[in-house]
Amino acid sequence: MSVNELLPLLPAGVLVVFGLLLLLYEVFSNQSEQRRYSAHLAVLGFAIALTVVAFQLRDPTASLFLGPGGLASLVVDAFARVAFILLMVAGLVACLLSPGYAKNAGHSLGEYYGLLMFSVAGMMIMVSAADLATFFVGLETMSVAVYALTALRRRDVRSTEAALKYFLMGAFATAFFLFGLALVFGTVGSLHLTHLAEAMSTGTTLLREPLLHVGLLLILVGFAFKVAAFPFHMWAPDAYEGAPTPVTGFMAVAVKTAAFVSLLRLIVVGFDGAMSSQTGGASWTVLLEALSISTILVGNALALTQRSIKRMLAYSSVAHSGYVFIGLTAVAEGEASAGAGILFYLAAYTAMTLGAFGVLAYLERREGGSEAERFGAYAGIGFRHPAASALMALFVVSLAGLPPTGGFFGKLFVFSAALRAGHTGLVLIGVLGSVIGVYYYLRVIVAFYMRDVPEPGPTPSATPSAELGFGLLIAAILVVVLGVVPGPLIELGRAAIASLG
Amino acid sequence: MHSYGTLLILLIIALGIAGLLHTLGTVLGPKARNPLKDQPFECGQIAKRPLRQRISVKFYVVALLFILFDMEVVFLYPWAVVFKDLGWLGFWSMITFTSVLVLGLVYVWKKGALDWE
Amino acid sequence: MIAPSFYLLLASVLFAIGAIGVLVRRNAIVVFMCIELMLNAANLVFVTFARQRADVSGHVYVMLVMAVAAAEVAVGLAIIVALFRERRTVNVDELRELRG
Numbered sequence: 001m002s003v004n005e006l007l008p009l010l011p012a013g014v015l016v017v018f019g020l021l022l023l024l025y026e027v028f029s030n031q032s033e034q035r036r037y038s039a040h041l042a043v044l045g046f047a048i049a050l051t052v053v054a055f056q057l058r059d060p061t062a063s064l065f066l067g068p069g070g071l072a073s074l075v076v077d078a079f080a081r082v083a084f085i086l087l088m089v090a091g092l093v094a095c096l097l098s099p100g101y102a103k104n105a106g107h108s109l110g111e112y113y114g115l116l117m118f119s120v121a122g123m124m125i126m127v128s129a130a131d132l133a134t135f136f137v138g139l140e141t142m143s144v145a146v147y148a149l150t151a152l153r154r155r156d157v158r159s160t161e162a163a164l165k166y167f168l169m170g171a172f173a174t175a176f177f178l179f180g181l182a183l184v185f186g187t188v189g190s191l192h193l194t195h196l197a198e199a200m201s202t203g204t205t206l207l208r209e210p211l212l213h214v215g216l217l218l219i220l221v222g223f224a225f226k227v228a229a230f231p232f233h234m235w236a237p238d239a240y241e242g243a244p245t246p247v248t249g250f251m252a253v254a255v256k257t258a259a260f261v262s263l264l265r266l267i268v269v270g271f272d273g274a275m276s277s278q279t280g281g282a283s284w285t286v287l288l289e290a291l292s293i294s295t296i297l298v299g300n301a302l303a304l305t306q307r308s309i310k311r312m313l314a315y316s317s318v319a320h321s322g323y324v325f326i327g328l329t330a331v332a333e334g335e336a337s338a339g340a341g342i343l344f345y346l347a348a349y350t351a352m353t354l355g356a357f358g359v360l361a362y363l364e365r366r367e368g369g370s371e372a373e374r375f376g377a378y379a380g381i382g383f384r385h386p387a388a389s390a391l392m393a394l395f396v397v398s399l400a401g402l403p404p405t406g407g408f409f410g411k412l413f414v415f416s417a418a419l420r421a422g423h424t425g426l427v428l429i430g431v432l433g434s435v436i437g438v439y440y441y442l443r444v445i446v447a448f449y450m451r452d453v454p455e456p457g458p459t460p461s462a463t464p465s466a467e468l469g470f471g472l473l474i475a476a477i478l479v480v481v482l483g484v485v486p487g488p489l490i491e492l493g494r495a496a497i498a499s500l501g
Numbered sequence: 502m503h504s505y506g507t508l509l510i511l512l513i514i515a516l517g518i519a520g521l522l523h524t525l526g527t528v529l530g531p532k533a534r535n536p537l538k539d540q541p542f543e544c545g546q547i548a549k550r551p552l553r554q555r556i557s558v559k560f561y562v563v564a565l566l567f568i569l570f571d572m573e574v575v576f577l578y579p580w581a582v583v584f585k586d587l588g589w590l591g592f593w594s595m596i597t598f599t600s601v602l603v604l605g606l607v608y609v610w611k612k613g614a615l616d617w618e
Numbered sequence: 619m620i621a622p623s624f625y626l627l628l629a630s631v632l633f634a635i636g637a638i639g640v641l642v643r644r645n646a647i648v649v650f651m652c653i654e655l656m657l658n659a660a661n662l663v664f665v666t667f668a669r670q671r672a673d674v675s676g677h678v679y680v681m682l683v684m685a686v687a688a689a690e691v692a693v694g695l696a697i698i699v700a701l702f703r704e705r706r707t708v709n710v711d712e713l714r715e716l717r718g
Contacts, residue, residue, distance in 0.1 A: 020604050027611035068675070133679050140686045144693050151697045160701040161713045167694050168649055168710070172640055174690070175656035178683060179633055182663035185679065186626075189671055561699055565692045572688035575681045 008062035008076035011049040011084055012124040015091075018045030019117035026110020039099040039467055042113035046092040046120075053084045061499060063130075071192050073134040078499035080128035082343060082492055083261040087127070087254055089478075090350045091120040094250040096471025097358040112152055116250065119145035123258035127265070132181055132191040132219075135262060139177070139226075142258060143170050146251055150243040162242025169225065169235035177222025183215030193270040200271050213283075219266075220287070226259040227321045230295040237302075240314035245364060248310065249357030252317045253350040260324050260346060264339055267332050268500045285332050289426060292325030296433040303440050307374055309447075312440060313356060316399065319433055320349055326426050327414040335421035339500075340493030341413030347489060348398065348406030348482050355395040355475030359388050362468055375447040382449035389448045391476050398479045400441035401434045406482025413490060562614050573602055625666040633659035646698050646708040650691075657687050 006013075022038055059081075063072030095113060122141025129135035147170065151163030185191050187209050188199045199212065221232065228236035240248045271284070299319030306312040324345060330338035363381060382389040398405035411434060415427045482489060580587070580595055587594075609615060632655055639652030661680045668676020702708050 016601075020601065023608045024604065027608055133675075133682060137682060137686065140690065144689050147693050147697065151693075151700060154700045155704065157701075157704045160697060160704060163697045164646060164701050164710075164713065167697055168640075168646065168653070171650070171653045171690055171694065172637075172656075175633075175636065175653050175660065178657060178660040179663065181679075182629075182660045182667070185664060185676060186667035186670075189673065190675070191679070561695065565695055568688050569692050572685050575685055579678075579681070 005062070005064065008056060008059065009064065009074070010056075011052045011088070012121045014049040014052065015045060015088075015117045015121040015124075018042065018048075019114040019121070021045075022110045022114040022117070026114070038109040038113050039095055042095045042117060043092060043467075045117060046088050046095065050085065050088050050092070053081055053088070057081050057085075065134075067131070067192070069192075071130070071194055073131045074125070074128045075130040076128050077496075079261075079265065079496040080124075082496040083127035083257070084124055086257055086261075086343075086347055086350060087120050087123045089474075090250065090254040090257065090354060091116055093351075093354045093358070093471045093474055094246055094254070096467045096474070097246040097249065097354070097361055099465050099467045112149065115145045115149050115152075119149070120254065123254060126258050126262045129262065129265075130193050130269070132184065132193070132196075132266075136178070136181065140174065142255065143174070143226075146247075146255060149247045150239060150251070152247070153244055158242040159244065160242075162239045165235050166239035166243075169232075169239075173222045173225030173232070176218045176225070180215040180218025180220075180222065183211050183218065187212040187215065193266065196270040216284075217287075223259055223263050224291060227256050227263075227324075228318050229291050229321050229325065230298040230318065233295070233299070233318045233321075236318055237306075237311050237314040240317070241308065241310050245310070245357055245361035248314075249354045249361075252314070252357065253353050256317070256321065257346045257350060260321075260328075260342065263328065264331060264342060265500065267328060268336075268339065268497070271332065285329055288325055288329040288332055289423070292322045292329060292426060293429050295319065295322030295325060296429055297322075300433045300436040300440075304436060306440075309375060309378065309444060310357075310360060312444075313353070313360075316437060316440065317353060319437065320353075320399075322433065323411060323414060323430055326418050326423065326430050329423060329426060330414075330418040330421035333421045335417050336497050337494070338414065338417035338421065339497035340490055341410070341417045343493035343496060344406075344413050344482070344486065344490050345410035348410040348479065351475045351478035351482065352395045352398040352405070352407055355391060355472060355479065356399065358468065358472050358475060359392040359395065362388050362472070375443060378444075378447045381447075388472075391472050392448060393445050394476055394479060396441045396444045398483065400438045402438070404480075404483040406479045406486070408483060409486040409490075410482075413486075566609060566614060570602065570606070573598075622666050622670045625662060629659045629662040629666070632656070632662065644709050644711050646701070646710050649710065650694055650698070654687065654691070657683060 018041065022041055025038060025041065057078070061075060061077040063075050065073040067073055094116060098112065099109075119142045122138045122143075122145060125138025126135055126142060127138075129138055147163060147167045150166050151160055153159035181191060184196065188195050190196075223229075225232040225235075240252060243251060296319055299315050299317075299322055303312050303315035303319060306315060324342055327338040327342040327345065331342070363378070363385065394405070398407035401407045401411045403409075411430070415430055418427050418430075576598065577595070580591065584591060636652040636654075636656035636659060639655065640649050643649050643652060661683055664676045664679050664683070668674060668680075698708055701713075705712070
């Protein structure tokens with residue numbers, strides 16, 4: 001194996017190198033004034049890595065680290081590269097949203113951006129892993145970094161409490177995942193997706209092995225925890241509320257995207273695409289259906305009752321997981337177009353959710369740093385901060401799934417693919433959930449624009465940071481572009497799914 | 502069964518060495534007996550400070566760092582065993598791996614996590 | 619030689635003890651120890667199957683898991699210590715700053 005063969009992994013390498021640089025920069029720069037540039041260094045790293053992926057996008061599929069039987073541990077195909085782009089855009093925007101907030105919260109910056117980059121590198125391993133053991137290493141690289149990110153405001157009780165809850169639940173999920181892995185290893189004899197696919201394909205005796213199904217079930221539970229699907233969603237609102245707001249945005253989009261994209265690969269490659277009825281796959285489809293229905297209903301119902309905007313967004317992100325599961329159900333039945341729909345949905349979800357949390361981070365800062373996130377606390381903000389509020393309105397409309405935004409087309413693609421796969425009932429539930437969503441998302445706009453201002457608000461003290469404005473702008477442009485010209489991206493998604501073979 | 506036999510020999514040798522050292526110490530060492538010395542050590546003495554003390558957080562930090570850097574040896578041993586078969590790829594992989602660890606150590610050091618006070 | 623199924627049984631029991639411990643214990647450190655118990659149950663399954671199938675990759679996975687678990691322990695304990703410094707408690711029931 002020569003160095004050239006490692007080139008497909010260069011983007012992840014760039015992130016790791018920049019992450020290490022940031023850590024060293026943090027300890028070797030004495031003046032805190034210098035450390036301001038940590039954010040710029042991180043953004044530069046993401047930009048370089050993104051450029052590299054852009055150049056490699058049309059490259060042929062690369063198989064790296066061949067193991068026994070000549071099977072690769074990592075497969076960098078078009079699918080993985082599209083996911084790389086998604087994850088790195090999420091990382092980049094999260095970096096841009098952070099500087100002002102981080103300065104206010106008073107935690108160290110080098111570690112913050114370093115951990116962010118390490119976690120994205122871990123996610124990139126996850127989405128390109130062709131082997132569940134490799135996937136596990138990526139998963140943990142991501143998770144451990146995000147646990148630390150959540151806990152970064154050490155002096156803030158809410159931050160550490162959120163981190164502890166997130167950590168305990170995450171580690172619990174890891175244990176389930178790992179036990180599942182061990183059982184799959186025992187029954188299939190390998191953790192490679194190709195071998196799993198052989199075992200899952202029609203007519204093998206292995207398929208009647210209960211341990212295999214228990215193992216796969218436990219693996220699914222691990223995934224369900226990571227994407228906060230019902231009934232494994234309990235940690236999400238607390239963790240989302242307590243974590244520093246830019247981190248919350250990052251957790252909500254990047255962690256979820258990485259988990260869903262790798263679940264997509266697992267289902268398409270590992271389960272051999274079609275979990276058709278005669279192979280006992282019916283039970284799996286039913287399970288995915290149940291997950292999506294319950295997640296949509298519970299997420300939306302709980303989001304309705306929240307009084308804090310941050311918690312509302314947290315529960316609504318649970319509901320969004322449910323919509324993606326609709327797509328996964330269709331994929332599991334061999335409807336490949338649903339895969340492209342899921343990628344599109346995740347792209348739109350990344351832009352709009354990061355944007356919404358970014359606006360919250362901005363407003364928290366402008367309003368004296370107090371994290372009063374009640375709807376009432378935002379009364380009249382639409383007139384005091386017109387630009388930020390207009391952006392918030394855009395993101396919220398997109399989250400609600402109204403045209404002409406990325407959120408609308410995301411739902412459209414996923415739901416129409418599910419209809420083609422014959423899941424009319426599921427789509428009805430999804431539409432019902434979206435209608436409930438419209439109500440609570442519009443409450444944000446009502447709070448921003450249509451409530452009387454209680455008293456003259458505190459005069460804005462901090463000047464808005466240019467980075468934050470830039471980050472919000474990127475998110476807004478993405479939401480609009482995905483909503484106006486969805487064609488190119490869905491084509492990219494199709495090509496990505498096709499590369500899975 | 503004969504693999505356990507090896508273990509038995511190991512056990513005998515270990516006991517033998519320990520016993521030998523102990524006996525030699527008793528036979529050859531200087532003897533200055535007095536009643537206080539013959540008492541079992543610290544037994545029944547009035548404790549001068551609370552026995553269940555709190556342990557300073559510094560220990561936790563050092564212990565955590567120790568675990569982290571210690572665990573990586575788990576990869577070094579298998580690597581060392583098959584070092585020759587892996588060739589240059591294996592060599593450079595391990596160099597990369599350890600240099601990341603060294604950078605981590607530099608970070609920890611500069612951050613002051615190793616300062617005792 | 620003891621049949622592999624006994625090891626699997628033992629591993630399942632350990633896993634169940636760990637899982638129940640996570641759900642019923644209130645001390646964050648004990649909860650964390652229970653999670654470690656679950657991880658080690660998984661390791662036991664890996665080793666059992668590696669032995670049964672004469673496939674060393676099972677052993678390799680165990681090493682991976684151990685290294686990864688160590689990293690997780692470090693971050694987890696650091697979080698618990700940070701929380702204890704602020705709150706003087708590690709009882710998970712007393713953590714109710716975050717409520718809807």
